[in-house]
Amino acid sequence: xxxxxxxxxxxxxxxxxxxxxxxxxxxxxxxxxxxxxxxxxxxxxxxxxxxxxxxxxxxxxxxxxxxxxxxxxxxxxxxxxxxxxxxxxxxxxxxxxxxxxxxxxxxxxxxxxxxxxxxxxxxxxxxxxxxxxxxxxxxxxxxxxxxxxxxxxxx
Numbered sequence: 001x002x003x004x005x006x007x008x009x010x011x012x013x014x015x016x017x018x019x020x021x022x023x024x025x026x027x028x029x030x031x032x033x034x035x036x037x038x039x040x041x042x043x044x045x046x047x048x049x050x051x052x053x054x055x056x057x058x059x060x061x062x063x064x065x066x067x068x069x070x071x072x073x074x075x076x077x078x079x080x081x082x083x084x085x086x087x088x089x090x091x092x093x094x095x096x097x098x099x100x101x102x103x104x105x106x107x108x109x110x111x112x113x114x115x116x117x118x119x120x121x122x123x124x125x126x127x128x129x130x131x132x133x134x135x136x137x138x139x140x141x142x143x144x145x146x147x148x149x150x151x152x153x154x155x
Contacts, residue, residue: 005120006085006086006087006120006127006129007118007119007120007129011083011084011085011118012118014082014083014115014118015115015116015117015118016114016115016116017082017114017115018112018113018114019078019079019082019112019113019114020072021110021111021112022069022072022110022111022113023069023070023071023072023108023109023110023111024066024067024068024069024070024108024109024110024111024137025067025068025070025107025108026061026066026067026103026104026105026106026107026108026109027067027068027105027106028059028105030065030067030068031045031046031059031060031061031062031065031105032045032046034061034062034065035062035065038062040062042062044056044059044060045059045060045061045062046059047059056102058104058105059104059105060102060103060104061102061103061104063097063099064097065103066103066109066111066137066145066146067103067107067109076090079113079131079133079150079152082115082131083115083118083129083131083152083154085129085131085154086129086154087127087128087129087154087155088154089154089155090152090153090154090155091152091153091155092150092151092152092153093130093151093152093153094151095148095149095150095151096148096149097146097147097148097149098146098147098148099145099146100143100144100145100146100147101139101143101144101145101146102145103137103139103145103146107139107140107145108139108140109137109138109139109140109145110137110138111135111136111137112135112136112138113133113134113135113136114133114134114135115131115132115133116132116133116134116149117130117131117132118130118131118132123155125155126155127155128153128154128155129153129154129155130151130152130153130154131151131152131154132149132150132151132152133149133150133151133152134147134148134149134150135147135148135149135150
């Protein structure tokens, strides 16, 4: 660790740390409400008859919707506690997604999130800490349905 680094050895050692899994239940009404909330009128997310005639054979979730967490969640506070940043302001540095299988009503997903990387940069406002988390979503038959990568910037 460089003497002027804001990433301590203790924090760097947390790279690879996996958080407690989070369970999500996918319900048809929630799919429809999510599509309405993001103003996506695609009938694939709400209309049974239409969706049955598609290659998917039924209603599926819009990309990025994984149902509602059951019991526990991975909120910002949980992620921040893993990093324990010396800087207290935070920005969303971007999200990346890879989708493998459709998510359907009745699916039960489990999300496994880990701290994948930490790095720092210096900008006009000073030092910034970048924390990258990766989440893998698996369905009830242990198939990976999606992987998400979330970057947070502490400044």
